[in-house]
Amino acid sequence: LWSQLYLIRWTGPVNTSNDPYKDTSNFSSSEIGLPLHKHVQNVTFLPNRNGPADNLDIKKAIMNYGAVTAVMYFDPISYSSTKHNYYYNGTTTSNHLVTIVGWDDSFSKNNFSKTPPGNGAFIIKSSWGIDWGDNGYFYISYYDSNIGYDTDILFTAENPNDYTNIYQYDPLGWTGNFGYGNPTGWCANIFTVKSNEVPRR
Numbered sequence: 001l002w003s004q005l006y007l008i009r010w011t012g013p014v015n016t017s018n019d020p021y022k023d024t025s026n027f028s029s030s031e032i033g034l035p036l037h038k039h040v041q042n043v044t045f046l047p048n049r050n051g052p053a054d055n056l057d058i059k060k061a062i063m064n065y066g067a068v069t070a071v072m073y074f075d076p077i078s079y080s081s082t083k084h085n086y087y088y089n090g091t092t093t094s095n096h097l098v099t100i101v102g103w104d105d106s107f108s109k110n111n112f113s114k115t116p117p118g119n120g121a122f123i124i125k126s127s128w129g130i131d132w133g134d135n136g137y138f139y140i141s142y143y144d145s146n147i148g149y150d151t152d153i154l155f156t157a158e159n160p161n162d163y164t165n166i167y168q169y170d171p172l173g174w175t176g177n178f179g180y181g182n183p184t185g186w187c188a189n190i191f192t193v194k195s196n197e198v199p200r201r
Contacts, residue, residue: 003069003097007040007155009171021129038157049148052118052141058100061154067125068100069153073146080113084134085121087112087141094146099125107139116143167191 006012014034046057046068061068071094078088085107102123109116120142130136140147169189179185 004043004153004155005171005173007157008043009168010036010039010160010166011171013037013040013157021127023128036160039160039163040155040157042156044154044156046152046154048150048152052120052143055103055120055122055142055148058122058148058152059103062100062102065154065156069151069155070098070100070147071151072096072098072124072140072144078114079138083111083113084137085112085139085141086124087114087116087144089114089116089143089145091145094150097127100147100152101125101137104139107141109141109143111139112141116141118143122147164197165194167193 013036015037018034044061046061049055049058058068058070072086073088073090073092073094074086074096075088075090075092079086100122103121104123105120107119107121109119111121121139122142124138124140124147125136126133126138128136167189
């Protein structure tokens with residue numbers, strides 16, 4: 001995902017107050033030098049859910065580390081703007097990236113406009129600003145057909161002052177390759193340090 005590449009190259013994250021959401025923008029203002037809020041050091045891919053009750057990995061990740069990034073399919077017809085909840089049970093692939101910040105196992109199935117088979121919902125933070133949903137949040141049913149089934153990611157980060165420099169040749173992930181006919185090859189990443197640094201492991 002582009003979000004991973006954006007974060008692990010230390011382009012972000014930045015504070016929302018410095019870079020508020022704009023639905024007409026195609027780029028992040030962080031590209032023009034806004035101060036970084038954190039440095040992402042690790043990206044963990046969680047196992048995909050096997051069903052509506054398979055939520056332990058997501059819950060543990062939230063309790064131990066914080067929010068979990070996930071994809072969903074957003075269809076306005078499946079969203080209740082009065083109760084701020086969502087349930088979709090179709091087959092369309094995901095089209096929106098959200099953050100799972102919590103859950104409610106007892107959230108009633110009767111709260112949804114279209115009733116899912118059972119109770120329970122994740123608490124979701126969207127990227128559409130505080131004027132959407134309940135100050136930017138909403139509930140999504142455990143029985144939703146997309147949430148948690150593809151690319152659930154946990155980012156862990158540190159204070160940006162912990163590290164001074166980042167050394168890399170691939171700031172956007174895999175951007176190219178080369179090879180030759182021999183089955184054995186040798187290569188190296190060579191960097192010139194910018195100061196007297198001690199690597200942390």
